[in-house]
Amino acid sequence: MSATLTSRRIFIKKMAATAAMTAAMTMFPGIIFASEQLAGISEGNLDWKKGPCRFCGVGCGILVGVENGKAVAVKGDPNSSVNKGLLCVKGYHQTMCIQASDRLTHALVKKNGKYVKTPINEALDLVARKMKSTIEKHGKDSVAMYTSGQSTIPEGYVASKLMKGAIGTNNLDCNARLCMASAVTGFLTSFGADEPMGCYEDIDHADYFITWGNNMAEMHPVLFSRMLEQKNNRGAKIIDFATRTTRSSTASNRSILFEPQTDLAVANAICYEIINNGWVNTKFVEDHTTFSKGLTKMGYGLEDNYSFTDKPTKINFAEYKKFLEDYTPEKVEKYSKVSAKDIKYLASIYGNPNKKVVSYWCMGMNQHTRGTWMNNLVYNIHLLTGKISQPGNGPFSLTGQPSACGTAREVGTFTHKLPHGVVTNRKDREMAARIWKVPVERIPAKPTYHATEMFRAVDRGDIKFIWTQVTNPLVSLPKTKRYTAGMKKDSCFVVVSDVFPTPTSDVADVILPASWHIEKSGLYGNSERRTQYWDKMVEGPGDTTPDAWMTIEVAKRMGYGDLFPYSKENHAEEIYNEYRQFHEGAKHGMAPLEVLKKESGVIWPYVNGKSTQWRFNSKYDPACDNGKDFHFYGKPDGKAVIWQRPYEPAAEFPDKEYPFWLNTGRVIEHWHTGSMTRRIPVLHKAMPHAYVEFHPDDAKALSIRDGENVKVISRRGECVLPASINKRGLPTKGQVFVPFFDENMMINDVTLDAFCPISKEPDYKKCAVKIQKA
């Protein structure tokens, strides 16, 4: 016994050393340690089980070491082509939150203002009864579900089936609306098909990586370490184009800073330069693209019930060229604060036919009141130069959540989506009705509430029952104050499924105890279209139950049992096999579960036993059937669209009263609202609370010292935080930055709920604030 325990301790020390070596490899590409010390970790008595990481959208493969039914260690899966054995600091420690002392282990029902521990079956009875009676009294559009990009594929699928197929309402949306919706509408408007055309192997081929408002060193550290490896080994170059100097900036070859919102103008100026210098790939453009423009001055969605529908109009190349005359580098430098020289430098990288370029972005471009346009504009650059859908050449939108792609986008847990296509398309509704075995008339043809509007409807009293799963909107929504007050109103019955208590569960009428990641079987889909399956690895405590199974149990209690004929033991597998039918064919075929069980993930389209790494390129993609080298088959004419999209100002910008831009974001130690990572002692200790970053000149002008508490105040609310000067990040002058992980320092009480009119994704990166000493 003693020998076993000693070997386990030695094992843990080796794990700690491995984590440090991995971190060192990220910081110092090419670093070498003595080979005998890298000989690997003693396996002890552990049973290693494979799965995807619980956290970001990179989708690293992990191996979880299980001993006596407990998860005791995590290491990177060396067989995963995503991370090749690497993990980030969150990844190594992920399972340590499971045993948190305040873990939700039993259902809690609010009675007379107090939460009462309740058997799970009784709690589910109550949820079903409430949902049913609300529908009977107020109609089916009075109930809503709000799910997550962290929901597994089966969880998202049964939520969609319950709401759209069984009940017959489109009141289903998810938190991926807050992070990826602009990427979706960008892909759909430019290509007619969602998700990146390339894959992570692009990193091994590209000569240049241009990151657009994207701090990959902290948010996608494993991919960034792969880029650094290429920088070190092959001389690949990283150009960081951002509004704030970060760890990514300092590790890059060049850091170019721009004034918030003017990325729109700079992207157009790059296109101007490409055309003006004769760098257009004329054959590619003539064969594979068309030109369009849409409506402008769309507004910002600040008012309730705002609606907008774009009206695309075809234009020609000459008209597009004329439009770009407003975006010469010399004109744009005046308001973007990017020198004409730097704009020309960026354009020359894209314009060089002998260099391969990948553009990466994530929240900087997506959380933008013109997020769809920004996505379109980066596609324009790649389409004009023909640098797309080839190894090392392409635009690549990264995701923030582990299954924002697999669940939110592919299963379709948005109000307008179905597992295949959209609710507005009759053929897509017919397909859903056939597979779900429901009358097609039951699936409404009109989308209802996107995330922000859903919580506005709760506040207005229009939604009278809401069930949230795997998400914490009362920390993550912009202008949270309004929505917290709304969720507290008696007019809405609130059900929250979660693993830990959060500010959202604090306002719930019923709290359902959810199983954590490895306590259930599931599937996630990552940024590169890779679907990954995992088997349940450990038992969850108490009455904890997978979200999919809780949804099924509620559906059965509401009388929809015939539509949910799944078994408790194998429901994840049974649901996936049903779901796969939606994507049959060469354009989106998904791998059989037997394949996913063996492999560390498989990229779709999975055709004839092979992943498709580069879509739309006939050399790699069997779905291309136009007889040409490229086929953008998402569009009826097989051509991608180059969009004329202008620069327009942000919804709110600094003025005399509120003189600073506020930018919000994440830190490497914490996952989103911190409900998991703040319960992992080492991560919490490393980053115990939020802060507000200043440019040193601004701090000096305001006589603010490092660590001193200050108030960040907007027209909507205020937040007190310690000042951070010359530490992790450096905002440009006139800008402050605050991470949003800390529920005790609620910066989202300060942010603005303006959104992109096309994607409905809020802009968390730009609003106006003033600073006062606290």
Add this chain to the structure above:
Amino acid sequence: MAIKSYLAHPHSGQKEKLINELLALKNCEIIPAENKDVIILVTDTESDSDDDILKQHIETFNSLKLLALVSGFNTPKNDL
């Protein structure tokens, strides 16, 4: 019972000195990088207070420029 790992960054030209100072501590194991100025440090202490004392002691070394925590694992006492 805490096991932690750090990246220890020495001041320029002080790597060997830092290695020797760390090697002299009984609760520390180190893995120096062969081609970069960084040392992996793994500490193994009996309690959180011992851990804090050890860390404070290490931070007094003049050869040390920066000590960056990477990972930490708490293990039950009976693990020994």
